[in-house]
Amino acid sequence: MTSKAVENQIKDVINKYLKSIDEAENIYLAEEIWSDSNEVSFIHPRGHERGWKEVKQNFYFGTMRDLLSKRKLELVNDISIQAYGDVAIAEFYWEFNATFKTDGEPLTTKGRETQVLHKTEDRGWVIVHVHYSNMPVTGEREGF
Template sequence: MNKEINKNEIKAVINKYLKSIEKAEDIHLAEEIWSNSSEVSFIHPRGHEHGWEEIKQNFYFETMRDMFSKRKLQLVGDVSIQTYGEIAIAEFYWKFNATFREDGEALETKGRESQVFHKTKNKGWILVHVHYSNMPVTGEREGF
């Protein structure tokens, strides 16, 4: 039962994460779910951020808020969650729809993501690491 409760709590944080991307202008949503430590990290196709301040500035503001006028990040399929005491790892696939702020052009991408959480006394489960990438390639001589 305890493990299932943990998984539901983590799924709730993932749902807030999805909303934090959609509402990137409101950084308070992201601040609720991320550790504000200088040790957190975020690996994404446009960069590798170290510390909450870099994640906030380079990912939430410069990438999500400033590049796109609209954003929608959705889960595709189930979320896999493994808990290890006060640490948890989630894996999932996603679809991202956005509108470029500069010219109004639509964008749709698909990818996969892993997230690492730490359980704290004050905030509950919080993000300490995210790594996302494009969908796997399966063609001959691809993905090396």
């Protein structure tokens, strides 16, 4: 059972995460909530980053900042949180709206995400792993 205080702390981290995507140019937002460890990882449809340096360079800069001029990541449901001591797992669904820098074309995607967080003594809860994917496909011969 997750205490309300822990749940609120983790929700605060996730809200900062959403803002860090929206404002990818300001990497300091992301640095507040991510572990700076070489062991962090981020699995997403465009790649698999290992270590904070790769997450920063390849996802925040290479994808979010450099390819998109506007970004808005929003939750579409409540966050599910399970905490186990100094480790927590959060799950949620999202909608992402953005604009491509090259031609101004809009982009809308929907997906789901799992985050693993670790509570540190000096920084509180930080993200150590993210895995996100598009919404499930359930048509015949899809999703294999």
